[in-house]
Structure formats: C-alpha cells, structure tokens
Amino acid sequence: MHNNRRRLLAYPASFLAAAMMLAPVPAEAQNFFERLFGGGIKERRARDVRPEPQQRTKPKKRVKRVKISAPSYYTYRPDKLVKVSFSSLLEAPRETSFEPSLDNGLFDEAIGGLDGFDLRGSPDVAAALAAYYGENRAFIWVSGFSPNGRAAEAVRVLGEAADFALEPADYAVAVPAPGFSMDAMAARKAELIRFEMALSARVLRYARDAWSGRVDPNRLSGYHDFPEKPLDLKKVLDRLAHSRDVRAYLEARHPRNERFAALRVELEALRASAENDIVVDAKLLLRPGKSSPELPKMLALFARETDEAFRAEHAALLERHKESELYADELVPVVKAAQDFKGLRDDGIIGPRTVRAFAGESKAARIAKVEYALERLRWHPSALGSPRVFINQPAFTASYVEAGREKLSMRVVVGKKSNQTNFFYDQIEQIDYNPYWGVPQSIIVNEMLPKLYRDPAYLDRAGYEVTDARGRRIASSAINWGQYGGKVPFNVRQRLGSRNALGELKILFPNKHAIYMHDTPSKNLFQRDTRAFSHGCVRLADPRGMAAAVLDKPLDYVAAKIGAGHSSEKITRTIPVYVAYFTAWPDQNGQVAYHGDVYDRDRYLQKALDAIAAVRQPAG
Template sequence: MMAQWHPIAPGEPLRAGDQGPRIAQLRKLLQMFGDYNGHPGPVTANNNNPERFDAGLQLAVESYQRRHGMAVTGVADKATLKELERPPVDLARQLEVNAKRWDKLPDKPGKRYILVNVPDFRLHLIEQHRVVLSMKTVVGKSSKRTPDMTSKVVSVVFNPTWTVPRSILLTDLLPKARNNPEAMHRRGYRVVKYGTNTTTPISDKSIQSAARGKATLRQISGPGNTLGRVKFIVPNKQAIFLHDTQAQSLFEHHHRAFSHGCIRLQQPEELAYALLGPQGWDRTRVAQATTGDESITIKVANPPKLFIAYFTAWVDGLGKVHFRPDIYHRDN
C-alpha cells in the first residue's frame, strides 16, 4: 500500500461539484482505503469523470470521516485533508499499539458487560456479543484524565448527592463559596465534616474548616445537582463513577473531554432501565424514581463488569478499521 499511497496536493477544501486533479487524487486515496465503492446508481457520461466531486465520492468522504471519528460532513475540509496526509505506515503502527491494549482485556468478559472507550467518547452495553445500548459520553480533560479501569456497576443511585472531591474543592468551589456564599447555598451546597453526615450552611467559619481539610462541600440531591438525576456506583480507588449531567450541551461537541475524570452519560436513564429491567424496573418506574429530591440506591443484581479502556484504533464486526484521535497522547 505504501508504494501506491501519495498524499493529495496542498490546496483548499474539496466538496461536491468541485473539479480538478486533486479530486482524482482524493478518489484514488479513498478507493485504496476501502471507502470509495464507485458511483451509486447507473454510471453515465456525466458522472464518470474522475476529476469531478460526485455523489459517490461524497459518500466515500463520509465513510472515511465516520471511521476516523470526525464530524461527518461529506466535505474534505481542512481537518479531513490533514488526516489523509497520514501515511499507511503510521496507521499500521497505531493498529499495532492498540492490538497490545486489546490483548489486556479478558477473552471472556461475561454475557453482559459495559465498555467505555475514552477516545471514542462512547459507552456500549454488550449482551450476548451484541451491542444493545450505545451512547455518547463526556470524559476527563487532558489535565484530569479518565483512567483505564476494570470494575463492576454495583448500584444505581437516583437523585444522588455530590460530595465534592478535595481537588475540585480547592481549585474551583472554595473560591466561589468565598465570593458568593448565598449563590452556592441556593445551588444546594452545604458544608459537611469529614467522617460525619452532619451538614451546615456555608459561612466564613465553615469555609475555613473546609480549607484546613476538616470538611468539604456536599451538594444536596435535586434538579440542580451537578451529577444530575442518576449515578452509577463503580468500586474503585480513583473515585471514578458514571453519572448524569446538567451540562447537556456538551454532548453537541464532537470531541468531549471536559470532565474531572468521571464519565458523564448522554442517556443515563436508558442505562438504568437496561441494568434494572430484569429486576422489574420498567421505564415508567425509572422515570418516577428520578423525580423529587429523595435519594434512592438500588443494587444491581448480577452486576455487569465495566471496562474503561483507551483504544484509538480497532476493527469492527464488519471488518472496517476505525481510528480516533490520541487525546491523551498515549500512542507515542
């Protein structure tokens, strides 16, 4: 393949209707990568020009963008052209690096398990070797990376409270509490002493106690809670869990590395229903549990394994190769 591969000549983005030699170069590259499969429908003199950006080439660009985790526009924009500059030897090396990561997963993960692929920003629930639920995720930003992990989802918490980790307390919330304690109180934040469940209103004295490491902030359950309406308990030492979020607009972004390490879910109620359905929980009961302010914890019978992994390349069930950006710069 390396002998056949030649990068596209530099130039402007390419889109449907454009013509020129760079179009022919784009078509040849995408044909080599397996994305271009010819023109959809009958071939005529009008759509048999290799230097014209036709419908078949647009479908090929969309296929390439989808495989590389890019926004699917059908336009060979600046980002797409830059990705196409990567020689096959680089892609082969990326596959090799990720093959070693796949080898670390168990051969028999169980009949039902959850896989979160951090660079893909997605969660998959797999049952009997089939993906039965898939959703977008928000993962840790580069400075607060979501770690690799093997655990289980043991409980679902409806209307959770949030006890603020000390790292977030010091860098983010304590300054806000000092500047505007009334606003923090309205958002449901209270001071809680370590080792107790006793909460007190935010005051200069309680803020000083938190700053000295004797207390932290806890946000009460309810519609404004940072964790949203659903949280999934995952035993681990890094205090990582899966949860709902108030910041739904983040799911509109294509690259979603914004959290402090925990994994935010686009459809947490669907995951709750999928896990608790065998225990008699239908969607109506799940929806009812997420209303009000009462915090409810339900243990998951036969808790599924959870794998949080970092794969920037893989081959899907149809034999297509997928690549994702190396958001934490681990491939090198």
C-alpha cells in the same frame, strides 16, 4: 435612698437635663445613672468610640493555598535482569549410575556444563528455573543428544512472536547443530544443558509477555490502575514438559477474545499492504457548493474505508461524482453518513478531522497503534465477559456488548487533559436516580476554595450542601474558609434539580478514582468531535439507554424510576466495565478504527517498550 429618688423625680425634666450639661458628673452619680437607666449611656458611648489603630483586631492570616495535583506520568523503569543461579543443581548429589538412553541420566551428567554459564532473566523467570529444575532433574527440550521435536516447535513459536506484536529478538535462542563428534561428548553435554536452560528462560519470558504484556501498566502513570495478572511460571514449565502440543499451549497464553483476534488480522493486513496510496491535503476545508481537486480522493476513501452497507446505499452517488471536483449538494448526505460511520460530528463539512479519519496516518503509525492495542489488551482479562460495558476514551464512545455484539453505542465526554480519565476496569454495581453530586476533594480545593475565600456564602446560593465529618449540615457562610489551604474537612454535595451536574442518573462501579458514568445537562458537548471536557467522569449521551441495558429493563422502567424521585437500585448481574484507552480498536465486524491520542499515552507506552528493549537487548 427612696427619699432621694422621690426628690429627684420631683424636679422638672428640663432642670435635670440642664444640670447634667453644666456640671461634671461625679463617679457616684455616674454609677447611680447607670443603675437607674440600665447602663444605656455607657453602651451608647462605647458604640460611639472607635478603637485606636493599634487596638484593632488583626485579621487572621489565610493559610497558604495548596492545590491537589493530578496523577503524574513516570519514567518507566523495567526490572533489571538477574543472573540465573544454578548453585542448587551444581551442589546437589548426582546420580552415580549413567545409562545414555535415559534422559535424566544425561541431565545429571551434563549439569557440570552450567558452571560459569551466564544466563540472565527477569527475577521471576530466574526463580522459576531454579525451582523447577531443582525438583525435576530432567530435560524438557532434549532427547538423546539432540534437541527434540518439542524444542523445534517452541523455537518456531518464539520466532513468530512478531505475529502477536512481540519482539522475536527477545526470545532468540541458539539451537545446537544436529551433528557432533563423539570425541567431544563433554562439550556436547554442556551445549545441551545450556540450550535447555536458555530455551526454558525464553519460553517463560514469552509466556509471561503473552499473558500480561511486556509493560507493567501501573509503572506508566498514576492514571493506569490494573490488578496484578499472575502466572505460575514453574507450572508453565511443568505443563510444557507434558504437553503434546507446545504451540497450542504457548499461543493460548495470549488473550482469547474476538477483539484481539481482529487486531491480529489488521496487523497482518497492514504489514502486507503498501503505503497509503491516496494522500489528501491534511488542511482541506471543503463546504457544499465549493470545489477542490481533493474531493475525488475523499470520495474514493469513503467507498474504501467504510463497509458493504455504506457502499450499497451510496454507490450510485459515489460513482456519478467520482471525478468531480465540485462538492454538490446531493453529496452532503453521503459525507454526513461517512462522518457518522467514523464517529465524527456529521456536519457535512470535509475538514481536517474527516481527512484524518479516512486518509489516515502513515502505514507505520497505524501499525504502531495496532501493536499498542495488542499490548494493552494483555493487561485485561483474557475473556472480556458478556455482557460488558466498554468505554474507549480516544474514540469518545461507550458500548454495551452482549454475546459478542454491540447492542448499544453512544458518544461520551471524558476528562480533559488536566483531569484525565483513568485507565482501569471494574464491575457495575448500582444506579442512582436523580442523584446528588458529591463534589470530589480536588474540585473543592482547586476550584471552589478560591471562590469561597472571596464569598463564603457562594455554596449556599449555588445549590450545594455542606456537612461536617459527623454529617451535620453547616451553612457555607458560617465557615472561615480562609483557614484551609489544601485539605478541607467538610463534605460538599450538589442538591437535586435541573442544575445538578449529574443530571437524571449515574451508573456506579465504585473505585478509588471516584469515576462513574452519568447524565449531564451540558448536552451540546456531544456534538463536538473531540469530547474531553469533564473532570474525569464519563458523561453519557444516552444515559437512560445505558441504564436500561445494564438493568435488562425497558426504557419506560428507567423513566418511571426517574419520575419517582431520588432512589438507588443494585445491579444483580455481573457486568464488567472497561474504562479503556485504545487508539486502534475493532468494531463487532472486525473493522478497525484509528483515533487520536488524546492524552499522549501512546508516546509513553513506546518509551516504556524502548526501555524494556534496552534491558533485554543491551547494545554492545
């Protein structure tokens, strides 16, 4: 072998090249050359050869794309009424002795009158009646052979249910006449026992409606998320049986906060008022220097629909121009102040939004919005808490309230109609400074995945980090995104910096909807009147101010924390936060403002109320 190699190497290189070109290379020689030159010839040939079409590797099929859908609105289905069972009372042993002066004796004598009595109520009311009277064989609402004073007071309260935006027909009870014949004593006893049960059933319905509302909010849509607000109905009857003030007890079941009281005052005033006396062209568009016969009407509304402070500041100008159709330049500050009072963009142009804010809707529409607000407040705790943060989505505002006063109020951006902000309440727990943005799965699947199909490195370039379930960093470009159509088994977060969607800070109240308050680099959106642009979270116009308020710290403290880099801070106080939805809402002075129904939720609430009325008061 060594000799052959020496002989081969002795030949000139040109001779070897010529020999290789002129003669075919035997297999043994080919193997020899591969050993000698490391297989380079074979590798070069392999690189030069392209596979036949049928030999090409077929690309993997992309799985079918599945979008993560938003929560839906439901067809509201109220509880069906059930027949109250009196079997335990009818079958229980009765007292053998009867003294007419003793109400419990009369009760036992009258129980037979429940045989065949068709009284219907919701399942919880029916259960409470059976449980209470099974243990307490005595009248609450009857003394002797007539309804007592307690009954008279309860009937009056039920009849005034409309004062609380409830429906009096839901609680109507036929009251036995005061006179009766001793010859018809059996019929009288049956009438009294049936009145007793009917009044208890309607009182329980009223108490529960006052306490938690007629509508179960969680049956309206997937956007509504409220904890159960239980009320022990058996205990309610027990309290009423021993109460000296039935009215006070029943009315105390309603929310006991200043906003509920202000809405009741507004409801009473609206019902007593005439229909709108000033009607303005809804399509008015009036700029400074232009004229319109609608201007005097708007100036009159500016004076009437604001407050004393506004009127005191602008009274002279309003008086001087009250009959003028020319929008003079000196009126621009008045218009801007009026727009600001209503939470509108103060651009000084009197357009449809300004007209709607001041000329308002019809009397009936405003009454409906106040009634919806009273119903929605019943879904919340009776005492809203102090301090608290209150976000009203239709108003696009967030407020920090302490001791009944708004210490801070600001504009917010809420979810667009396809990404609605949920309706719930929670508790603020933490502030993150210079936060990362953990991208929700819905955004990854619905918005990022289509881009990643075309460009797997998109996230790497855009400033995002990708990690697997174990927290290991993975380059976006290294992932075959085409194999994921719905659930993506990776976490994506946006790195810190000026491009971060959360800006300088976020305020967390952990919830299953992944909603929180935060800063934003998109400051221009706060200048819009309608501010529904986010994916569901609440963007704050003054995030530092809100952070300082909930921390009870100065603004300089928050600025220093932001300047120090990424960190988190726990909130040590109890601060409830209401991510709320009220198209009519009073300010701290009781002045009620009306807002557009940005998510159409008033309509769904009305449909639920109609469904409940159909069950409680069936036609025919």
